[in-house]
Amino acid sequence: VQLQASGGGSVQAGGSLRLSCVISGHTTRSYAIGWFRRAPGKEREFVATINWSGATKSYGDSVGGRFAISRDNAKNTVYLQMNSLKPEDTAVYLCAAKTGSTYSRYEGHYNYWGQGTLVTVSS
Numbered sequence: 001v002q003l004q005a006s007g008g009g010s011v012q013a014g015g016s017l018r019l020s021c022v023i024s025g026h027t028t029r030s031y032a033i034g035w036f037r038r039a040p041g042k043e044r045e046f047v048a049t050i051n052w053s054g055a056t057k058s059y060g061d062s063v064g065g066r067f068a069i070s071r072d073n074a075k076n077t078v079y080l081q082m083n084s085l086k087p088e089d090t091a092v093y094l095c096a097a098k099t100g101s102t103y104s105r106y107e108g109h110y111n112y113w114g115q116g117t118l119v120t121v122s123s
């Protein structure tokens with residue numbers, strides 16, 4: 001399974017970006033998808049996760065109410081809509097796939113990782 005994240009860029013505080021994660025290879029299997037981020041000098045942080053059907057989702061405490069995760073299984077793509085961005089949201093955002101239909105907030109449960117896309121938020 002391969003994951004390709006895209007959509008990152010530079011934006012001013014208060015702006016919005018939408019990230020995409022395209023999943024390829026063995027896409028007939030059920031995968032839950034998670035978004036994580038890694039800021040300079042910090043550990044990887046959970047951002048959001050969604051189950052296989054898209055019916056259940058969970059968000060990290062620092063992004064809840066501002067970010068929204070969704071998926072289009074027909075396009076093998078998961079999205080992360082990021083609104084009201086803050087400078088502390090600056091990070092490399094990575095998507096990951098977990099076999100099985102249920103989501104997880106724990107990075108150790110994810111089997112496959114993409115390369116990530118950089119988001120820079122200026123004040």
